[in-house]
Amino acid sequence: MSGGIDAGMVTGGWNFVIAAYAVTFSVLFIYGVSIVTRLREERSRTTEEANRQ
Amino acid sequence: MKTAFPAILLAIGAYFGFVVAVGQFHGMPGLALGLPSGLIATLAAGCGVAGAIWFLFANDHVDSWRPPQILIGLALLCLGFGSYYGLFVAPPEQFMGEVQRIMYVHVPTAWNALLAMTLAFACAVIFLFNGDFKWDSRMEGAIETGVVLAFLLCCQGAIWAKPTWGVWWDWDPRLTTTAVLLFAFLGILALRKFVEDPARRAIWSAVATIIAYVDVPIVYFSVRWWNSLHQQQSNPGTVSKQFWLPLRLNAFGILFLMVAFIMLRARIASLRLKQEMAPPMAEIAELGEAV
Numbered sequence: 001m002s003g004g005i006d007a008g009m010v011t012g013g014w015n016f017v018i019a020a021y022a023v024t025f026s027v028l029f030i031y032g033v034s035i036v037t038r039l040r041e042e043r044s045r046t047t048e049e050a051n052r053q
Numbered sequence: 054m055k056t057a058f059p060a061i062l063l064a065i066g067a068y069f070g071f072v073v074a075v076g077q078f079h080g081m082p083g084l085a086l087g088l089p090s091g092l093i094a095t096l097a098a099g100c101g102v103a104g105a106i107w108f109l110f111a112n113d114h115v116d117s118w119r120p121p122q123i124l125i126g127l128a129l130l131c132l133g134f135g136s137y138y139g140l141f142v143a144p145p146e147q148f149m150g151e152v153q154r155i156m157y158v159h160v161p162t163a164w165n166a167l168l169a170m171t172l173a174f175a176c177a178v179i180f181l182f183n184g185d186f187k188w189d190s191r192m193e194g195a196i197e198t199g200v201v202l203a204f205l206l207c208c209q210g211a212i213w214a215k216p217t218w219g220v221w222w223d224w225d226p227r228l229t230t231t232a233v234l235l236f237a238f239l240g241i242l243a244l245r246k247f248v249e250d251p252a253r254r255a256i257w258s259a260v261a262t263i264i265a266y267v268d269v270p271i272v273y274f275s276v277r278w279w280n281s282l283h284q285q286q287s288n289p290g291t292v293s294k295q296f297w298l299p300l301r302l303n304a305f306g307i308l309f310l311m312v313a314f315i316m317l318r319a320r321i322a323s324l325r326l327k328q329e330m331a332p333p334m335a336e337i338a339e340l341g342e343a344v
Contacts, residue, residue, distance in 0.1 A: 013152035013216045020155040020212045021136065024162070027205045028310060035317045042324040049328060
């Protein structure tokens with residue numbers, strides 16, 4: 001599974017491929033969730049402010 | 054929701070990006086309409102990016118979840134099929150073997166990170182000309198999304214570098230200039246946190262964005278200007294047709310996600326700005342008493 005170099009060609013390396021895809025989708029998912037959460041908080045704060053005024 | 058013109062552009066981009074690539078993959082070259090591969094790639098990228106950005110600017114001020122939901126749905130479709138093709142259908146590359154499959158997420162992330170920075174630069178310039186805070190909010194959204202993509206780019210690059218170069222990181226010109234770009238834009242986000250006055254914050258960060266953007270062409274051309282460890286950019290002529298589809302599907306997938314993120318993040322910035330610019334409660338009470 002781990003990568004090696006054999007006669008000028010990289011052999012194996014699936015673990016690196018899986019790691020790269022896992023990091024990509026994790027970062028995009030976490031950032032997406034954080035944006036939606038922050039937007040919901042900001043919307044409720046704006047509504048509260050508007051009601052108070 | 055304004056979707057007609059962006060949808061037409063996206064459909065043209067999707068035709069040249071996906072349908073033609075599927076045709077090449079399954080032996081139907083007639084779908085390319087006899088156009089050269091470089092022009093096909095330019096049409097796919099140009100129409101896709103123009104359609105997505107048009108959709109962003111037409112819908113980012115609309116207080117509805119529908120536009121980002123559409124974008125995220127399209128992104129999941131593209132990324133799902135793109136990753137399936139990239140991981141299980143496309144053959145391993147001649148020299149890099151299976152590790153080359155990382156390129157199907159690394160290269161689209163790089164394109165979209167630079168595109169987000171370019172969008173931030175354009176918003177900064179427009180803000181300095183017209184002073185409309187809508188552009189300041191869009192700039193904040195584009196900078197933060199660009200920083201996330203640039204960070205992801207460095208992580209993916211490190212994971213790819215270990216099996217191919219033997220090291221996680223090297224102070225090669227491409228990597229160094231990308232790290233500088235990441236920290237420069239991160240610095241602009243920090244600057245925005247420290248400045249309380251909205252007008253000063255917007256002007257200072259717009260100027261800082263224009264200065265930081267100087268690094269974007271340096272990142273792009275670094276592999277041509279210096280004899281670098283990082284390989285030079287590929288083009289449709291140097292990439293095997295079997296690799297086109299996963300690369301383009303993931304590029305469109307990350308593009309749609311990036312636009313959805315910028316749209317949502319710009320709304321957060323816009324709501325915060327509205328609160329900051331609202332008159333304080335005491336002032337309202339005084340006005341009420343005076344009346």
